[in-house]
Ligand code: HEM
């Protein structure tokens with residue numbers, strides 16, 4: 093499974109590189125696959141409502157032929173409906189592949205994964221019923237195959253296949269049931285989508301405006317230029333030479349037609365069950381890098397920031413069991429995906445997965461990178477996300493940067509950057525992933541706010557921000573990475589040599605955040621808690 | 633922080649998107665072969681009730697009196713649903729021979745038959761027979777009205793007659809013991825003829841749809 097995930101990752105990286113080069117990483121549609129699928133769902137509902145108004149159950153083939161022949165509205169709306177369904181399937185499959193490749197498919201993400209598999213299945217079924225509605229030769233072919241598959245199940249007393257035999261007209265009840273399914277399935281998809289994102293805090297449902305409207309606009313233009321083919325009306329008394337086949341939404345049809353119904357069911361069931369079981373195969377022991385976050389209650393001042401930042405709503409504020417007047421953060425391990433975003437959110441460094449709290453980050457820094465800066469004071473430190481493309485990191489290293497990697501820039505505690513600057517780094521460039529491709533979902537977003545918008549656990553004003561820069565390392569955009577680095581290097585080169593402070597005192601203070609903060613919480617909680625673990629971390 | 637796109641990059645994005653969309657448009661309706669050009673098909677499709685093979689016995693007055701009042705049936709039958717042998721020949725060559733039985737666990741539900749037989753286009757002599765496999769000696773007991781008796785008086789008056797009528801109705805709803813159609817059909821390229829059981833005429837018939845088409849050949853575009 094891990095090998096398959098690596099292979100998938102390699103393929104996606106190659107695709108990402110092309111897409112980032114063509115569109116620029118902020119608009120790379122591949123980073124948006126889940127949200128593009130949602131946008132397509134909306135486009136399908138919009139165009140579907142129009143089609144429903146002009147579709148006639150009593151004369152399905154005629155009415156669709158009439159829609160297709162209407163050059164003003166019908167033709168392109170019908171085509172847009174079809175292209176949107178194809179893009180929905182493609183986007184959902186890509187999104188699933190990305191989740192799988194990035195290991196975002198187990199533990200608390202199981203519900204999202206399983207509901208995602210069901211969403212994809214609903215999408216395919218919906219396309220199936222949609223094509224049958226048109227009742228052209230392709231629709232009939234799909235209907236026949238569906239009937240053949242259903243007839244081996246001990247469900248219907250009379251074989252469904254006889255409906256299409258030609259010894260009588262296809263009953264309108266068939267078209268009614270099909271239409272009913274075509275309407276109910278998207279409603280099911282709506283419920284599925286709600287379930288899909290129900291565990292996420294602040295799910296991002298739509299792509300950036302520019303990406304969304306570009307895709308919709310481009311699909312509309314394509315619909316006008318290349319109206320979707322419609323086969324001739326279904327006819328039980330003629331064997332069509334060929335039919336149009338939708339290779340995206342009905343890719344399974346040629347395979348299924350070549351198998352016995354029993355074999356087709358077996359293969360489909362194996363694929364379906366294997367997909368559902370991915371979270372089971374991919375789950376890791378909740379230790380080490382996968383250990384859930386943990387709150388050091390002695391340090392927690394009850395500021396209520398980490399619950400605001402956690403992308404999985406895994407933290408709540410609960411009553412303390414000592415006599416301090418504040419609430420205390422509590423991590424629900426069953427919801428925590430170990431993304432580490434909370435570690436960057438806590439000014440007094442009281443929360444984070446094992447070995448990744450602010451305090452742990454500082455101690456790693458002291459042993460690993462500070463000696464390097466001391467030895468080479470003019471170095472620029474590049475704090476890079478562990479997911480960043482290796483070629484970019486190698487290129488930065490070749491430019492003389494000292495590399496300090498973090499699991500996700502959302503984990504990075506601002507004190508780390510402060511310590512680096514005050515200890516004499518010429519500059520610190522923090523290199524994250526494109527925000528919509530962050531495995532921690534909101535890492536680059538919170539990092540930006542902590543550094544530039546005073547979000548709690550902010551970069552302290554005493555830090556010379558001229559020496560700090562936040563950059564994005566996007567696969568396929570090495571030139572962008574290098575030019576950002578070079579610009580920054582030039583800027584810091586123009587600055588006077590950095591002063592190296594001795595005995596740096598990092599004051600970790602946090603202010604209560606309005607939402608759930610108790611009225612009793614002190615306005616500024618001196619990060620003093622226990623003498624054994626001071627929140628002011630001396631450097632070295 | 634956000635890179636800006638130069639006109640060249642924009643043009644490249646437009647061209648790549650156009651190619652991707654053209655691929656999507658193509659993939660959404662790829663002409664996919666279905667049947668060969670020189671093929672035709674004979675389809676048999678019908679549903680019918682199998683006969684019941686029953687052994688019937690007229691109960692004696694004493695036996696009848698021993699039954700609870702609501703179970704007094706003068707003629708008592710036991711049996712099972714018949715099975716049928718389907719034989720299809722094209723130009724006197726047997727192309728399909730199979731046993732057909734009723735649906736359901738006890739095979740006593742209606743039979744649903746759907747067979748597709750590939751034939752070469754052209755004029756073909758088609759013979760389809762559907763014959764009950766079980767030999768029955770004499771169904772006379774099942775159809776004969778049982779002799780009236782004392783038990784058929786009062787509220788039971790005319791019951792023997794009613795029972796006989798009911799048995800006859802059931803027998804009439806079943807498919808005849810033998811159905812045969814022997815006919816000559818002209819199959820156009822990619823044409824389909826359907827043979828079905830007509831319950832009113834109680835015989836196998838060629839469905840009219842294909843025959844009507846053979847007088848005005850289908851105007852199906854070549855590709856789809
Ligand atoms: C079919 C239509 C689908 C739609 C519309 C859809 C949409 C979405 C959206 C909007 C998100 C939230 C993204 C965010 O805010 O970060 C999401 C997350 C997720 N999706 Fe899907 N998805 C679909 C299918 C799938 C499939 C097929 C799978 C896997 C089999 C899947 C697995 C996931 C997972 C695991 C997450 C959680 C991401 C995380 O951990 O950060 N989705 N999806």
Ligand code: SF4
Nearest residue numbers: 402428429431432434
């Ligand atoms: S590591 Fe922290 S931020 Fe991430 S899910 Fe767990 S509690 Fe939430």
Ligand code: SF4
Nearest residue numbers: 392393395396398438
């Ligand atoms: S101090 Fe604030 S951010 Fe830190 S653990 Fe407590 S509530 Fe969370």
